[in-house]
Amino acid sequence: MNLATIAWKSIRERGLASSLTALSVALGVMLMVAVLVIYGILQSVFSQRAINYDLIVGAKGDPLQLVLSTVYHISPPIENLPYRYFQELKKDPRVAVAIPVAMGDVTEQGGFPIVGTVPEFFDVDYAPKQPFMVKGHGFRRDFDAYIGDRVARENGWGLGSKLKLVHGGAESDHVHDEEFEVVGILAPTGTPHDKTVYVNLKGFYQIQGHDKPLKEAIERERKFFGEPALTDEELKSEIARIQKKYGVHDHSAGGHDHHGHSHDLPDVQKEVTAVLLQCKSAIAANLMAGELKKGNQGQGVNPIVPMQRLFTEFLAPAQAMFLVMTALIVLVSGIGIFVSIYNSMSARRREIAIMRALGAQRGTVLTIVLAESIILCVGGGLLGLLLGHGLVFAAAPIVAAKTGLLIDPRAFSTYELVVLPVLLLMGALVGFLPGMTAYQTDVAESLNN
Known part of the structure; x- marks a missing residue:
């Protein structure tokens, strides 16, 4: 023994x-x-594996709040940026991919966060070598929407379901009239994408209250870019020029049927909450982050740093x-x-x-x-x-x-x-x-x- x-x-x-x-x-x-x-x-x-972008560009403020609001949707956005700012970032030779996102609303049912974005958002892997898997088809109309797996399960939504947006968060009772139709359901990812609703950015801008008043939008954009303010006559002339090109659409007056209504909107009236950037190299991303930090317009944050x-x-x-x-x-x-x-x-x-x-x-x-x-x-x-x-x-x-x-x-x-x-x-x-x-x-x- x-x-x-x-x-x-x-x-x-x-x-x-x-x-x-x-x-x-x-x-x-x-x-x-x-x-x-x-x-x-x-x-x-x-960690970096939760988002496949080099930089998140947003308004000046707390970098952690920018990441939490943009990536995890657990903090209110800092402030919006002019749409023209996104267009300039997209043209930067150091940028490979630039994706705009607009946030601030939630679903009427379940209070899930709403993110307005472009179809290219789903062409980029949500994490390195982890592409989006979608049941359905892409954005074809302005009022199309994708929903995450958890949203679909908890709300009982499927392809063809209709949804409405609540303005300003779950505590608000201001329900928008516009309806979006579910045209895609994302496969489970184990990330915040599962509890998010993505709507076509074109439709997002046409929702009542999402298009900034024209006069205010012109003045804010010029101030943001450090351009001299227009005189009253110049401002009236600019407003008249834009209205002649795009027509007059006063959402605040409720002058048209919001269900499926679609029209072009001047870029000056559009805003984005943040811009997701994939740069052509890590050096380019660091240079852009440094330049943005020195300026007074926005900030570029590598999401891994604040996390x-x-x-x-x-x-x-x-x-x-x-x-x-x-x-x-x-x-x-x-x-x-x-x-x-x-x-x-x-x-x-x-x-x-x-x-x-x-x-x-x-x-x-x-x-x-x-x-x-x-x-x-x-x-x-x-x-x-x-x-x-x-x-x-x-x-x-x-x-x-x-x-x-x-x-x-x-x-x-x-x-x-x-x-x-x-x-x-x-x-x-x-x-x-x-x-x-x-x-x-x-x-x-x-x-x-």
Whole structure:
């Protein structure tokens, strides 16, 4: 009979106490695995992999707010930019792709964020080497819309469904008259795209209140670009010229049927919330970001930078705190193993003395006790790893259904590789003192007692 078998038989004799101490280790490791996997998932979502653009260009303000509003739709937009600004960025020789987005409204049903954009938005992978998969067809009419997978499921919408927009967010009760038709449903991505409705930017501009009053739009654009203000006569002449070309469409007066109404809108009355840029090189992106930072018109933000700051300042400390807590749970479990084995020593003195009398060396007795401690620690750790990943596997479909966040049930953190060696060391340390007690057992005295 080898030493491991003897140690295992000794553990089985104290089945209840051994099981409880091993279970405490397993629960601690399970929590640790869950924290590591969840942190890895959050790091994946709030990273460059969540958006396949080099720069987000928006109004001056907090870069983090710009990223949160544009990419994750969890913060109100800072301010809008003139449409002409987007056109100038698109013409920049350093820019490969420029996609405008306009935001501010939500769906009447479910309060999902609305994003006005162009058909080219869906030609760009939503993440590196992750193209959009769409059921349906592209934008053909001004009032066409794509919906994310979660929007479709929660609202029960399909191709051909009609939707209306609520102006200014979910708290507002101003429902626009215009209706959009669902012409495409996005396949699940595990990103904010799943909970977003994308509408044709042409239709977005024709919604009541989305076209800036002509006089105000002209004055704001000239001020934005640092151009001298027009005199009253020049302003009247410019307004007359634009109205002659495009006609007069006073949305604020409700002068026409908004359901499916479509017309051209002067560029000066259009605004964008942000512009998504793919540059021709990383150097070009850095140069553009630096130039925009020095100017007073807008800012160019690499989305990974503010998200890394968010991780460093908030999520990383939270992860560290949870890991410390779970490490303390494992440590307390180790102390429980120590107490269990140490207390059993007094009852096992005669057993140890008999082993010694039969020829067992002191070192053999010490090794058996250390083996018991290591089996409990490592065995509990292995059980904890299985329970941790089992928990992630069971939670994955529930989280996906509730939040749209796709969790890989096979997700694995490299930090888990450290768990078993640490538990092996802890088992050796925990078993050392009880092992020394067994090592020093006096054979004659124990047999006489």
